[in-house]
Amino acid sequence: MTDVAERVAEFRTYLKRMQHYHEAISLMHWDLRTGAPRKGVELRSEAIGTLAGELFELATSPQLGEMLEALSDDSVFPALDRITQAAVREVRREYERNRKIPADRHRAFVVLTAKAQTVWEEAKAASDFSLLRPYLEEIVAMTSEFIDCWGYGEHRYDTLLDMYEPGVTVRLLDDIFGRLREDTVALVQAIVASGRRVDTTPLQRYFDPARQRQFSRLLLERMGYDFEAGRLDETAHPFESAINRYDVRVTTKFLPHDVRSAIFSTIHEGGHALYEQGISPDLIDTPLCNGTSYGIHESQSRFWENFIGRSREFWEFNYADLLRLFPAELADVSLDHFHRAVNHVEPSLIRIEADEVTYNLHIMIRYELEKALVAGDLKVADLPGVWREKMREYLGVEPATDAEGVLQDVHWSGGDFGYFPSYALGNVYAAQFRSALARDIPDFMEQVRRGELQAIKAWLNDRIHRHGKLLKPKEIIRQVTGEDVNAVHLVAYFREKFEPLYGL
């Protein structure tokens, strides 16, 4: 072997070893959430801590630094294969980020946020923001300290956004969210003013969980989810976990008194899973073998959940099977009624229960608060009040308690500033992908009406999934749609779908 070939082989072996730690840690988390016995959790958490620590050491070791430097050299890099090049870039980015933070400060942050998440649970249960406040203040201060270590472009918040959505900036988000907010607020007001309401109570009758499970499995099969490379379990909070390239698991939640929960959680997590199951096997054993960003990942789950799963065409095909499983429960619920009920739009307090239209407004509130905190324009102590104000302004509703307000999400106590925007970006991207799909497969919704989802899945596999992290979010968007990120398609889709539904 040449010297370069040897170096590449050594680097790839090192990456593979890191992936093996990832696999172990992912499985340990999955197990904790799907049925590990209660009493074993404490020891398990310590074991996860040890392996995560070893992985962090691998990700920041001088040995890795030397490999990266050698492979990045101008005399070497251009001759590398495309996958190794992308892996060098990706690993280097993480390596440099991690190395800029002193090890003791990193550990202090891990300890602080672990503690804060426990305090958050108590604070939420007691609906008492003051319990969490000192922790959040410390977390914001440390985040600010890290921003100084990392450096940043135009806005201090940009460096946080870049962790979740590489290339996305405050400038871009202000533009996209500005347009989207204006239009969404107007649409929501029109919907509320229309006075049209649908009775959703028939979907809150008793629905046997075992039969709900059957239906969830059927939906995943129809979407093309590969059960030989994954499995479906039940958890309090549904999630998808890619344990390895051929082991991509999903969970859902069977509420006995709400048939919607399992259906849309399953389709949502199934969308995430199709992404991971669609990545090119060439990327196995590298950190490129994952979805490229939080936002693009969310675009896949939202595409399936909302654009396909809440469409009239989808239920024209699938409702018969739901009726077959629940003939008595749904005897008086027409297809039309069902379709309207799963597209009910109403301003509400809780993000994760929000409908497709109002959801993004919840995100924008969090985005604006995070941005202001990081810029030093807002104090942690003022969060609850500003939260209420923004809720009133954007959604016209106001929480009576902090549990239903500023304390509802775990993210901030985990130190995850910069994460929320990717949820809304997922919807923005999904609408752009939908337009591109309509251009390439003009009759795709007719295919959905016939229960044919293969061509849609194949299109997503080919255009988006297979690339893994080989392409950045911006590159994917540009390559698939021919445009840059913009909210035009999402706004148009909302009007196209909801104006007729609400007779506007």
Next chain:
Amino acid sequence: MTDVAERVAEFRTYLKRMQHYHEAISLMHWDLRTGAPRKGVELRSEAIGTLAGELFELATSPQLGEMLEALSDDSVFPALDRITQAAVREVRREYERNRKIPADRHRAFVVLTAKAQTVWEEAKAASDFSLLRPYLEEIVAMTSEFIDCWGYGEHRYDTLLDMYEPGVTVRLLDDIFGRLREDTVALVQAIVASGRRVDTTPLQRYFDPARQRQFSRLLLERMGYDFEAGRLDETAHPFESAINRYDVRVTTKFLPHDVRSAIFSTIHEGGHALYEQGISPDLIDTPLCNGTSYGIHESQSRFWENFIGRSREFWEFNYADLLRLFPAELADVSLDHFHRAVNHVEPSLIRIEADEVTYNLHIMIRYELEKALVAGDLKVADLPGVWREKMREYLGVEPATDAEGVLQDVHWSGGDFGYFPSYALGNVYAAQFRSALARDIPDFMEQVRRGELQAIKAWLNDRIHRHGKLLKPKEIIRQVTGEDVNAVHLVAYFREKFEPLYGL
């Protein structure tokens, strides 16, 4: 801290880290066997290989060697606490064993046995010993090479026995098995000659697996298995896995057409699990937090499965619940009939399907063959023929194919010579424990008849379980029974139980 206190803390931290790797690897194996998707197995196996490799490095590192040396020093060791002393001894034993084998030979053995196990599956399916023969020859040769590295006492096989059952030797086993064989062969011949046979077909009707699962859970609850520190799943081959001190899982197997399988697998694995759930929490994060040997472990599973679970008294209490679950299926099966059917004795070909009495004869055959192979008195090529001879001699039956004969077990292809005897030792130990229990709690079988198993479990916890690996098998036996290992109690128990059952 004093210098010694620092050294102890460093050592204990190191051991804890090793336990965390064990936990990850155990969970990865458990998951593979309980429902990991088929297509992910190959990548998973590689990930396990990486972590197992790291653990082996930890177990053989010069750093560990230095710690062991320092703590073993005459000026230090006597002042250590009892747990650290035992941990030093235990880790040192493994360390020295592992260090005596050159690393490249160890790797070669791992690769060879991994390959041989795959070949064994093919050979068994084709019932063709010649496929496996070259691999077994290589495994025996390498085992012999390792024995030379390790050194040995009186017999070359002693060093293998010592891995599974510390302190047990060929001299001891020849003595125990000699007595046991003579008596067992005579008993089995008498049983066969009695002409008494029980109709077991009623237990092979259709038994709904979901209700079998209910009964298995009920049995585990009655035994005192803690479901908050474990869980029950279904697998093709039942097993118990101690993932951590508070996460001890069992699996069982629900055969739709044999109600016995799940019942006795559940009780058997439950017996293993009670052992692990009963270890003193003081031993957490050390390698002492496990059952002390394969034989003592097996004594706990066999004690529950056979001595308690197949007793008349046990079913006097529990049969009503089985009838409640299967009223139609068991309508014509009396308690007496059921009890006889689950104690049916008949020489047969397959070890894992053998009854309580004939089981040990299967083990003795394997023991004698292993001993002869290791001593160089038997060639691998001659195994199938000698196997048939011994089966005829001990059990009076002879396999028509190698699949039902010498190829039936995976152990040899895995390189696990020295393992089999611990299965029979488990029965020997269990009978000794039963006599000690009868001495301490004379009415224990009356308690079983009333469904009261708490005092028995508490006795096992106190006398055996809590010690973990703090005591060696020989020490446990001596301390609990006041005797050394001997087959007298097992022989007496067989006669006491089976002579009346077969009218002898």
